[in-house]
Amino acid sequence: MNRPHIPVLCDFVTELLTPETQSLIIDGTFGFGGHYSQLISKMPADSTYVGIDRDSAAIDFGTAHYGQESRLRLVHNTYENMTQICTELNLPLATGILLDLGISSFQLDASGKGFRFQGENEPLDMRMGEGCSFTAADIVNTWDKSAILDVLERYGDIRNGAKFVDIVCETRFKSPYLNTADLIHSIKKGFYFANSRRRYVQTCQTVFQALRIAVNDELGQLERFLEQSKSLLAVQGRLAIITFHSVEDKMVKRFTRENKDWITPINKKVIQLNYHEAKKNTRARSAKLRVLVREH
Ligand SMILES: C[S@@+](CC[C@H](N)C(=O)[O-])C[C@H]1O[C@@H](n2cnc3c(N)ncnc32)[C@H](O)[C@@H]1O
Known part of the structure; x- marks a missing residue:
């Protein structure tokens, strides 16, 4: 299968998360590896990229398509368990963490789990996978x-x-x-x-x-992840979060405000799709990217 999802704001994510030296990037919503593919091509040889996804279809796709890449470690789990995953894999603090929230085009179009109202009649399930x-x-x-x-x-x-x-x-x-x-x-x-x-x-x-x-307890997942994010990020490490829903974006904004003693947003204004990307990727029109840096 070809990659069934167009990654959103990929150039911004790559520019803002790619480090110059050895690095660890944790991608809590690996999906079909759209962001991964671009980021890994810029990462130094001794780096590690951890891809987490709760959907086994995403992990199976990643294993089949990117399994040869020795810097990649795929984990079938939810990102709210990131601390536990990092401990089990014996990982250092991350130089970058990415969350691209919401649902993939594959889940919407082809998972058969009833995420969409147009198209085939499907069972009313909507579980993305792990933790539901x-x-x-x-x-x-x-x-x-x-x-x-x-x-x-x-x-x-x-x-x-x-x-x-x-x-x-x-x-x-x-x-x-x-x-x-x-x-x-x-x-x-x-x-x-x-x-x-x-x-x-x-x-x-x-x-x-x-x-x-x-x-999928999507807001609970985000809340519990944000609470542990300080202990996951290295100093000067960056946390990039793409939201698709105003409630999620408000949570990230509130988190930034309440933690301004250690975290700073890179951009004062939220990053959104430009006209051309929005035209090509209409489903992702509401995407908002915020990138935060751990200062100390
Ligand atoms: C928008 S897609 C990510 C697409 C990916 N960035 C790409 O470019 O291919 C969101 C993915 O996150 C996964 N996901 C959503 N919530 C999750 C959670 N709490 N833990 C782990 N994975 C999650 C979904 O299963 C889905 O595959």
Whole structure:
């Protein structure tokens, strides 16, 4: 299989993370190695690149395509366990850490796990892999009304979901939600689109996104990683985080503010896609890159 994901803001990440001397880069969201391929080509011979991913498909792809590279170590795990991974691999402090959050195009298009609302009808699963204890179907079939509303509001900024959640709670009694088509059916009944295709697409996208974030505990993963980041980074080491959701970006901003005694942002302004990259990689349009340096 060709690389099924276009890496985002790759030139910025490479420029800002590539060190001149021996280095250790830890990529907490290895995916299909888009950032890895560019970074490794610039890294000195005695360097190490650790690629972590919770999805076994990403690790299998990496092993098949980049397994010959002696500087690469692939780990099937979640990045929230980075401290434990570094201890087990006996690694020094990192010169660079990269998180490219969210989902890969492969997961969206070809994993068959129900991440997308367009295309084939798929099981309502949405688990990216390691560290997930419930599926999207479990949420809609078993969580109470207020908990589902909370997921929609917190992770999708959906404030008019009450009718949809009532419909979900009535429907699941008669027949549980099994696949994406079941969910889409209830979205169509539970929201008002005023005949606007754009509003319909946006609503489906945000409902699916909210469930995915909850299933994969994406904000919890980031929070727990940030708490340990100081003890993972070398002095002058850099932490690059690409977010796709305003809540994640706010978390990174807050973290920077609250830790300004040891960490400084390299760029005052967040880095975003330019017109040309946004045109080529429309899915990544909302990407925001922040790079922080450990000062002491
Ligand atoms: C946007 S893709 C990364 C793409 C990669 N940078 C590339 O260029 O190919 C996000 C990847 O992170 C993985 N991922 C998401 N959350 C994770 C977590 N908490 N721990 C480890 N991997 C995670 C996903 O499985 C997915 O493969």
